Amino acid sequence: MKPFDYVRAGSAQDAVRAGAEGRFLGGGTNLVDLMKLEIEKPDRLVDVSRLASDEIEDGVEGLRVGAGVSNSALAGHPLVRERYPLLSTALLSGATQQLRNKATVGGNFLQRTRCQYFYDVFRACNKRVPGSGCDALDGINRFHAILGASERCIAVHPSDMAVAMAALDATVETLKPDGSTRSIPARSLHRLPGDTPQFDHVLETGELITHVVLPASPPKRQFYRKVRDRSSYAFAVVSIAVAFDLEGGRIANVSIALGGVAHKPWRADRAESVLEGGSPSAELFAMAAEAELARAVGQGHNDFKIDLSKRLIVAALRDLSEGKREIAA
Ligand SMILES: Cc1cc2nc3c(=O)[nH]c(=O)nc-3n(C[C@H](O)[C@H](O)[C@H](O)COP(=O)(O)OP(=O)(O)OC[C@H]3O[C@@H](n4cnc5c(N)ncnc54)[C@H](O)[C@@H]3O)c2cc1C
Ligand code: SF4
Structure with a gap:
C-alpha cells in the first residue's frame, strides 16, 4: 500500500480544508480495500467518521441524519423503523453486522462499484483507467447493468441504502471546499456512465x-x-424500494427505485406515471413493469434481470396494496 498521511477532522470545515488533497475516510470498509489494491492512492486520508456520528434529529423538515452515523445505528433508530421501514430493511440487508457497525451514511452513498474487472488491476476497466476499455462487455456480466449503461461501462451501483434513499426522496447536504453548501436530491447524487465512467x-x-x-x-x-445469491454477505442481483399511499382506493405519492440494474439507483419514473392515480390491479402493475423495462438491454449473462425486475415490481406492488407488508406509522 502506498504511504499516506492520516488526519482526523474536528469539524466539517476542518475536513474540507484538509480534504482538498486527500480523500475522506468514513468506516474505511471500501476505501481501505481499494487502497490495499492500489486502485485508490490518496496522499492523505481525512477521517470524518466521528463527525456528526450520533446526530439523528427530528424536525419540521424531516429526519436529519449526520453523514458519520453508522449503518447499524440508522437501521435500528426507533424513528427510522417506525417512519421509514423500507430504509431500515434496506440497511439491514447490506453486508454483515460487523461491516454495518463500521460503515457510515456518507461512505455507503459513495462506495464504489463491485464490478470484478474494476477490482482486478490486470483487466481493462474504463472506470479505473479511463480509455483502457471494458472487459465486462465481453466478460462475465451477470451482475451488470440493464438500464442506462454505455459502451464505456456497464457497472452497477452497489448500495442498498442509496436505493432506499432515492425512493424516499431524501436530500443529501454537502459542504464544498470554498465553504458553500448545497442540497442534492438523493436520486440525483449518482450519475450514469456515459463517456466518463470514472x-x-x-x-x-x-x-x-x-x-x-x-x-x-x-x-x-x-x-x-x-434478490441475491445468498441471504447474507451478498450484493443485490436486483433490488426494489417501493412507497405509496392508498387514497380512496387509488395509488398516490408512488415512488419506486431499483437497485442492481444501473450505474445509479434507478428511479422508475415510467412505472410511477402508469401507477399514480390508478386502482391497484394485476393488469395495472404489469403495465407499469412493462413500461419501465421497455428500454432495458441485457448484456448476455444478465438478460434474466429484465424479467426478474418486472416480476419484482409486480410482486412488490401486489403485496403492498394487499397490506401484506409493513405500513409506516
Ligand atoms: C464483504 C462486503 C459485503 C458488502 N455487502 C454490501 C451490501 O450487500 N449492500 C451494501 O449496500 N453495501 C455492502 N457493502 C459495502 C459497505 O456497506 C460499504 O463498504 C460501506 O457502506 C462503505 O461505508 P464506509 O463508511 O466504510 O466508507 P469508506 O470506505 O470510508 O468510504 C467510501 C467512499 O466514500 C467516501 N466518503 C466517506 N465518507 C464521506 C463523506 N462524508 N463525504 C464524502 N465522501 C465520503 C470515501 O472517500 C470513499 O471514496 C459490503 C462491503 C463488504 C466489504
Ligand atoms: S463495467 Fe465499468 S467498472 Fe466494470 S470493467 Fe467495464 S468500465 Fe470497468
Whole structure:
C-alpha cells in the first residue's frame, strides 16, 4: 500500500480544508480495500467518521441524519423503523453486522462499484483507467447493468441504502471546499456512465457529505426487497424500494427505485406515471413493469434481470396494496 498521511477532522470545515488533497475516510470498509489494491492512492486520508456520528434529529423538515452515523445505528433508530421501514430493511440487508457497525451514511452513498474487472488491476476497466476499455462487455456480466449503461461501462451501483434513499426522496447536504453548501436530491447524487465512467457521482473534488434529510411525511406503504445469491454477505442481483399511499382506493405519492440494474439507483419514473392515480390491479402493475423495462438491454449473462425486475415490481406492488407488508406509522 502506498504511504499516506492520516488526519482526523474536528469539524466539517476542518475536513474540507484538509480534504482538498486527500480523500475522506468514513468506516474505511471500501476505501481501505481499494487502497490495499492500489486502485485508490490518496496522499492523505481525512477521517470524518466521528463527525456528526450520533446526530439523528427530528424536525419540521424531516429526519436529519449526520453523514458519520453508522449503518447499524440508522437501521435500528426507533424513528427510522417506525417512519421509514423500507430504509431500515434496506440497511439491514447490506453486508454483515460487523461491516454495518463500521460503515457510515456518507461512505455507503459513495462506495464504489463491485464490478470484478474494476477490482482486478490486470483487466481493462474504463472506470479505473479511463480509455483502457471494458472487459465486462465481453466478460462475465451477470451482475451488470440493464438500464442506462454505455459502451464505456456497464457497472452497477452497489448500495442498498442509496436505493432506499432515492425512493424516499431524501436530500443529501454537502459542504464544498470554498465553504458553500448545497442540497442534492438523493436520486440525483449518482450519475450514469456515459463517456466518463470514472465519475460515479456529481460531487466535486473535496466536497463533503455532511447530512442526509428524510422527508417528514413519507408514503405509508413501504417495502424493500433484495434478490441475491445468498441471504447474507451478498450484493443485490436486483433490488426494489417501493412507497405509496392508498387514497380512496387509488395509488398516490408512488415512488419506486431499483437497485442492481444501473450505474445509479434507478428511479422508475415510467412505472410511477402508469401507477399514480390508478386502482391497484394485476393488469395495472404489469403495465407499469412493462413500461419501465421497455428500454432495458441485457448484456448476455444478465438478460434474466429484465424479467426478474418486472416480476419484482409486480410482486412488490401486489403485496403492498394487499397490506401484506409493513405500513409506516
Ligand atoms: C464483504 C462486503 C459485503 C458488502 N455487502 C454490501 C451490501 O450487500 N449492500 C451494501 O449496500 N453495501 C455492502 N457493502 C459495502 C459497505 O456497506 C460499504 O463498504 C460501506 O457502506 C462503505 O461505508 P464506509 O463508511 O466504510 O466508507 P469508506 O470506505 O470510508 O468510504 C467510501 C467512499 O466514500 C467516501 N466518503 C466517506 N465518507 C464521506 C463523506 N462524508 N463525504 C464524502 N465522501 C465520503 C470515501 O472517500 C470513499 O471514496 C459490503 C462491503 C463488504 C466489504
Ligand atoms: S463495467 Fe465499468 S467498472 Fe466494470 S470493467 Fe467495464 S468500465 Fe470497468
